[in-house]
Amino acid sequence: MRIIIKNLQQFYKDNSSLVKAIMMETLVDGEIVAEAKKMDFKDYKAAADFFARFSDVKIGSKDPLELLMYWGIMVKGIIFLNMIYPVPFRNEGALTDLMVNLSLTIWGYQKTP
Numbered sequence: 001m002r003i004i005i006k007n008l009q010q011f012y013k014d015n016s017s018l019v020k021a022i023m024m025e026t027l028v029d030g031e032i033v034a035e036a037k038k039m040d041f042k043d044y045k046a047a048a049d050f051f052a053r054f055s056d057v058k059i060g061s062k063d064p065l066e067l068l069m070y071w072g073i074m075v076k077g078i079i080f081l082n083m084i085y086p087v088p089f090r091n092e093g094a095l096t097d098l099m100v101n102l103s104l105t106i107w108g109y110q111k112t113p
Contacts, residue, residue: 001051001107005075005099009092012079023080044068051107058108071106075099 012019025031048064051057051071059067078099081087089095 001103002096002100005096005103008075009079009096012083016083019083056110058110060108062108067106071103074102074106
């Protein structure tokens with residue numbers, strides 16, 4: 001999960017102009033937003049099931065696809081916010097640690113004693 005988050009952070013950093021343009025497009029409810037609303041999230045079921053299979057991940061009766069959507073909203077939201085208003089963390093790793101910890105909570109990860 002840490003590697004995925006680091007890769008997302010790097011992607012957003014490397015493509016910040018594109019990401020900011022897409023953010024602006026969403027504010028005016030443009031064509032890109034209309035296309036995004038047509039996405040079929042069932043295509044993400046395999047990724048959701050992958051996360052749910054990790055040892056010590058206990059999601060109970062929760063829908064893995066719903067958890068994946070919550071996780072994506074959380075990660076992208078933090079990265080977007082940090083692009084607009086950089087949070088004064090000690091370093092980039094601290095922001096990654098925060099997102100990993102929140103991710104583990106969303107996915108019901110429980111450390112074994």
